[in-house]
Amino acid sequence: MSNFPFQRLQADLSGLIDRTPAGQRLPSEPELAKQLGVSRATLRDAMRTFETQGLVRRRQGSGTFVVGKVQALDSGLEVLESLETMAKRLGLVISVSHLSVEPLAADETLAEKLGLEVGAGLLCIRRVIRADGRPVAYLVDTLPENVLRVDDVATDFHGSVLDFLLERGDILKTSRANVSALGATAEVAKALEIQRGDVLLHFYSQLFDENAKVVDYSLSYFIPGYFHFHVVRRVGG
């Protein structure tokens, strides 16, 4: 038994994952913990790091599986494009699940972000984006009801609010995005089929139309290992 179980464990697990063919199941947690001489809690702690890298996938009731090398979704931040567009550009196939469309009234936060009054009618669209069947992103868009109605979404909506608005002919100018990181809440963890507290990359952004009105307030949660976001920065002076 080492003095630094966690670091040894990460190395051991890394080796095990490398040696295991893609798609195959790893031994169960109690079994692995026993084999590697650590407690299940420590094992799970280490396993989380591999899940956020997209190397394994854990499914309650069925097991932990090694994930084959998947191509990450790669995009520059200067240009706003939907995940669908991004995937198409890279020749990948993604799908949408858990689509939920729900009218609601603006609370204080949403009212401020959207430039409306508290109580204004809104439409909230949530969905999970999957690549290779694996959930990789959870998206929540909230729009004023005069921009998007429930009926609109019933037809011609394929998962991207941005693409829907553009195809409809809306004139959109820019998006102001904020970049952060957080641990998954219970809600997001469930949607992405990960553990509560797992590391996520988080964007929250406002989409502006030609009149500088906010037409969409958007929250995005990404499993880090499946995305490469980059930006070219000018040296300032």
Add this chain to the structure above:
Amino acid sequence: MSNFPFQRLQADLSGLIDRTPAGQRLPSEPELAKQLGVSRATLRDAMRTFETQGLVRRRQGSGTFVVGKVQALDSGLEVLESLETMAKRLGLVISVSHLSVEPLAADETLAEKLGLEVGAGLLCIRRVIRADGRPVAYLVDTLPENVLRVDDVATDFHGSVLDFLLERGDILKTSRANVSALGATAEVAKALEIQRGDVLLHFYSQLFDENAKVVDYSLSYFIPGYFHFHVVRRVGG
């Protein structure tokens, strides 16, 4: 005892933190766990979320303290500026600690990132950036030795590689930054005085000179609650 200890606990802790004056110590972990009717493990799990938001600070051997509302360091990603410049612009005072300057030879990864051959001489600069005495970022810059030497750093180095190069008169063009999120490794956790596995925002970037040569490969780790990074995105087509 609720069926969802964690969610109750977060709410309870949030209330406790709000009611506690800034700078004051919270009850010890065993004490709090007992008061709130949860195990210490669960309590610590919840407390992590408040630490990454910059609401509390935990110090081994001394306790958990409520942090007064600190102004986040706010910056646009379009322009590359040092944290020092950023802080000055916002009227904040930051400091540098744990400065380490170490020559090393390029391994495969560094050689590729810097456009050099394996074994090339490099200089690696690590340091912790603090705001209000609190570690908020951990920065690792690696440069070719023909760009920066140990002697150079001995004088006139105040914590920012970018500022140092600019003041020296180097012509720098752009930086290509990648944005991600990860859990703190043991090394980074120690430097930032947080727990291993705590959520961090992570940039890794290459800085280019006028000849498109890479002069600096940089890794940055940010405690999310202390930073607001944003970017204006053009709607693509």
Add this chain to the structure above:
DNA sequence: CAGTGGTCTAGACCACACG
């Protein structure tokens, strides 16, 4: 139904800060 991962508990031992 048996077996899996998800959550939580109780308690141990350690490293560190401070008097």
Add this chain to the structure above:
DNA sequence: GTGTGGTCTAGACCACTGA
């Protein structure tokens, strides 16, 4: 030394999957 947070263990119970 005493008390703090940092780490790890062993085991319980739950929710879910799939035969």
